[in-house]
Amino acid sequence: MAHLAAQPLPGCPEIRLALINSDFPTGPLPPEVMRAVIAEPAYWAFCWGSGLGLARALLDAPLHVAGKHVLDLGSGSGVAGIAAAMAGASRVTACDIDADACLATAVNAELNSVHIDVVDDLAGVPRPVDVVLMADVLYDRANLPLLDAATALDAHVIVADSRIRDLGRDDFTPMFELQALTFPNLGEFDEFRTVRLFEQHPGQRTSNSSPADSA
Numbered sequence: 001m002a003h004l005a006a007q008p009l010p011g012c013p014e015i016r017l018a019l020i021n022s023d024f025p026t027g028p029l030p031p032e033v034m035r036a037v038i039a040e041p042a043y044w045a046f047c048w049g050s051g052l053g054l055a056r057a058l059l060d061a062p063l064h065v066a067g068k069h070v071l072d073l074g075s076g077s078g079v080a081g082i083a084a085a086m087a088g089a090s091r092v093t094a095c096d097i098d099a100d101a102c103l104a105t106a107v108n109a110e111l112n113s114v115h116i117d118v119v120d121d122l123a124g125v126p127r128p129v130d131v132v133l134m135a136d137v138l139y140d141r142a143n144l145p146l147l148d149a150a151t152a153l154d155a156h157v158i159v160a161d162s163r164i165r166d167l168g169r170d171d172f173t174p175m176f177e178l179q180a181l182t183f184p185n186l187g188e189f190d191e192f193r194t195v196r197l198f199e200q201h202p203g204q205r206t207s208n209s210s211p212a213d214s215a
C-alpha cells in the first residue's frame, strides 16, 4: 500500500533519501498490517524532523564534523551520517539496532555518493569516535540509557530532539533551536516542529543523569 521513492529533503535538497512516498495511504489499516507496523515500526522510512534539522545544521556549519570520525547513533535512514560525510567527516559509522534501518542507511549513503560503515551494535563501532550524533533517538524513555553509552565514548555528543525540552542533565548544554518537520509529513503537532540541539564535550561528564523532561 506504500512504496519507497528517492526524494530530496525539504530545506536540505543536497540530500536525497529513499523514503515512504509522500502520498502514502493514511486511512485505516487492516488489523494484521497494523499489528506488523506496531511490532516493527519502519522509522527508517521517514526522515524525522530532528534528523533533518541536524543535517541542515551540519551542512551549514561543517566545523563540527570536518576531518572527524563521526558516529550516527540510531541512524534510521542515515540522514545525519550522510550530512556529516557531505560536510567533510573523515569517517562515518552508523549504528542502528534495526536491520532494515542498517540497510536503509547503506542504500541512502550510496544514493548520495558517500561512504558509511554500518553496524547494528554499539560494541561494533570502531574507536576512537570524535563526534556522536543522536537525532530523535530519545522518542522512547527506554532509550535514555543510550545517552550514557554515547557519553562513555568520550566524544563530542550532539543530541537533536523535537520532543524533549530539557535533557535534565547538567553535563549537556543547549546549542540552539531550529524548525524542521518530519518528512514525509506525519501530521505531527506544531510543538514538535522545534528541534533542540544539545551538546556535551569530552571531559564534560558528571554524575548527574536525571531523567529528561518530555515536551
Ligand SMILES: C[S@@+](CC[C@H](N)C(=O)[O-])C[C@H]1O[C@@H](n2cnc3c(N)ncnc32)[C@H](O)[C@@H]1O
Binding pocket: 043, 044, 046, 047, 048, 049, 050, 051, 052, 073, 074, 075, 076, 077, 078, 079, 080, 095, 096, 097, 098, 101, 134, 135, 136, 137, 139, 143, 146
Ligand atoms: C525515530 S528514528 C530516528 C532516525 C534518524 N536519526 C532520523 O532522525 O531520521 C530512531 C532510530 O533509533 C534506532 N534505535 C533505537 N534504539 C536504539 C539503540 N539502542 N541502538 C541503536 N539504534 C537505536 C531505531 O531503530 C530508529 O531507527
